[in-house]
Amino acid sequence: MTDDPQATGAGDTFISHLVELRNRVMKASAALLLVFLCLMPWAGNIYDVLAYPMMSALPAGSKMIATGVITPFLIPVKVTLLVAFLIALPVILYQAWAFIAPGLYTHEKKLIAPLVISSSILFIAGVAFCYFFVFGVVFKFVNEFAPKSVSVAPDIDSYFSFVMTMFIAFGVTFEVPIVVIVLVRMGLVTVEKLKEIRPYVIVGAFVIAAIVTPPDVMSQLLLAIPLCLLYEVGIWIAPLFARVTRAPEEQTDLTA
Structure with a gap:
């Protein structure tokens, strides 16, 4: 019985890819764990920074409350893990890029690298916009609206859940230009079609904002307006990105 050289080579290649993937995942996990352990002594201070807009x-003299037995420990640990992930994100993205880059063509590298970098920057920008601007407006409005007979003392678990929901909502909202660019680049929709459906997108933006934000007009506007503006940014950038990342055969077809 003879071994098939092609089958043996394919098996070796598959195993080598698995080993490479394992090594990349371990390096990314090690970077995250290292940053997390370094930040743990300041977990309480990190939560205080997160709680600053509310406080x-x-x-x-007001303070938040903790109703769970281990909540005063668990919530700061979760916040610290989130911050560690954001700090280690460049290393994590590099490991992902180093794994997939050898199998890509030059024009595909031009497509993937800018998308990975820009999507990460935009997500962090959305989180920063939410923390530095939206929270200050929303929390001030909510607490001024509260009756004088009510003592406002938010629970730290509920506050953390609310903050994470808002961070994800604004982070994903800031990814709208990437979604538009990818749709145009893949040929699933044209820029002209995106301009044509603009009124429906505006209505959809306000519907989404009403669902994911607190039931006040201010926070809904602060999510819906950036969503509409970023949609316009995507429409503007999409044709430029499509030309820069065009494959050689596509360029030949256009010049023929």
Whole structure:
């Protein structure tokens, strides 16, 4: 019985890819764990930074409460893990890029690398916009609207859940230009069609904002307006990106 050289070569290649994937995942996990362990001594301070927008909107001397037995420990650990992930994100993305890059053509590398980098930057920008601007407006509005007979003392678990929901909502909202660019680049939709459906997108933006944000007009506007503006940015950039990342055969077809 003789071994098939092609089958043996394919098996060796598959195993080598698995080993490479394992090594990349371990390096990314090690970077995340290292940053997390380095930040753990300041977990309480990191949570205080996250809680600052709420605390600055509350009356002087107010504090949050913790109703769970291990909540005062668990929530700061979760926040620290999130911050560690954001700090280690460049290393994680590099490991992902180093794994897939050898199998890509030159024009595909031109397509993937800018998308990975820009999507990460835009997501972080959305989180920063939410933290530095939206929270200050929303929390101040909510606490000023509260009756004087009510003592506002948010639970840290509920606050963390709310903050994560808002961070994800704004982070994903800031990815709208990437979605538009990818749709145009893949030929699934044209720029002209995107301009044509603009009124429906605006209505959809306000519907989404009403679903994912608190039931106040201010926070809904602060999500819907950037979503509409970023949609326009995507329409503007998509044709430029399509030309830069065009494959050689596509360029030949256009010049023929």
